[in-house]
Amino acid sequence: xxxxxxxxxxFVPTRKGRRKFFRxxxxxxxxxxxxxxxxxxxxxxxxxxxxxxxxxxxxxNKKDFICTFTRYEFLKAMRKSDSSxxxxxxRSFLDRIGFTQFIISVVNENGEELRYRGSLAPQxxxxxxxxxxxxxxxxxxxxxxxxxNWSLINLDQRFALGQNQWAQAFHAYLSTHRSPxxxxxQKLHEFWGENYHxxxxxxxxxxxxxxxxxxxxxxxxxxxxxxx
Numbered sequence: 697x698x699x700x701x702x703x704x705x706x707f708v709p710t711r712k713g714r715r716k717f718f719r720x721x722x723x724x725x726x727x728x729x730x731x732x733x734x735x736x737x738x739x740x741x742x743x744x745x746x747x748x749x750x751x752x753x754x755x756x757n758k759k760d761f762i763c764t765f766t767r768y769e770f771l772k773a774m775r776k777s778d779s780s781x782x783x784x785x786x787r788s789f790l791d792r793i794g795f796t797q798f799i800i801s802v803v804n805e806n807g808e809e810l811r812y813r814g815s816l817a818p819q820x821x822x823x824x825x826x827x828x829x830x831x832x833x834x835x836x837x838x839x840x841x842x843x844x845n846w847s848l849i850n851l852d853q854r855f856a857l858g859q860n861q862w863a864q865a866f867h868a869y870l871s872t873h874r875s876p877x878x879x880x881x882q883k884l885h886e887f888w889g890e891n892y893h894x895x896x897x898x899x900x901x902x903x904x905x906x907x908x909x910x911x912x913x914x915x916x917x918x919x920x921x922x923x924x
Contacts, residue, residue: 701841702868703727704734706798707746709861716740721799727887731803738796743861746868747854748774748789749816752831753838761835767827775855790831793817800840812836848872856913862888863906867915 701707704726710716717739724734751773755763767786768778776782793816801811814834821830849871857863866888870877884902885895892898910916 700726700732700734701746701749702865702872706734706736707741707743707749707865707868709865710740710742711861715742724798725887733801735799736796739792741792741796743864743868744859745789745792747851747864748786749793750849750851750854752817752833756833756838761833761838763829763831763833765829767829770829790817790820790829794820798837800837812840850915853913853915857909860905860909863909866906867910870915 704724706724718737721735721737724736726732726734751770752763754773755765755770757764767783770786771778771782774782774786776785795815797813797815799811799813801809803809814837816837817831817833819832822828849868854864854867857867881895881899885892885898888902889895889898892901907916907919
């Protein structure tokens with residue numbers, strides 16, 4: 697079950713101040729997988745949280761699934777400064793991935809439905825004096841998201857996209873799939889353009905806000921349009 701974190705809308709691209717809070721269990725949309733169902737409750741996670749998660753896993757000891765780091769080490773890896781504002785982001789990020797719950801249901805080969813409930817980081821410890829953090833990750837969710845494949849994501853390219861969360865989301869999706877990737881404009885609009893009623897406006901913005909930045913950072917070399 698590879699790359700559920702990018703095949704689904706767990707980490708959605710959101711604009712500043714538009715993050716949702718789900719008081720009730722809410723369905724998470726998944727691309728092309730009918731054997732898995734995901735529902736979530738709590739803070740909506742976005743693409744900046746996904747970047748934080750990718751960086752967090754670099755500090756992971758897989759023997760005990762514990763991440764150990766100083767505030768400075770983590771923020772430096774995130775290309776942030778050790779300022780009070782960036783520390784507040786770190787603290788809120790750890791709160792979100794510890795608080796937001798997921799229920800993942802899978803139908804196995806025998807037709808049995810299996811359910812797992814948990815958060816990305818069930819526990820964390822902070823030494824505020826020494827600015828030291830110890831974070832426990834969920835071994836099940838780590839395996840379920842297929843995170844061994846995150847090595848395919850070029851973090852330098854991801855950081856080069858800045859605050860363009862839409863481009864970051866599609867960059868992660870393409871990075872963890874085989875190249876070339878084929879899709880129709882209709883399918884792209886259905887999954888990536890929920891705020892666009894017009895497919896024409898969606899495609900115009902998609903080329904400007906996603907494809908053009910990809911060319912600029914050297915992530916893609918060519919997009920071929922096939923007319924049927």
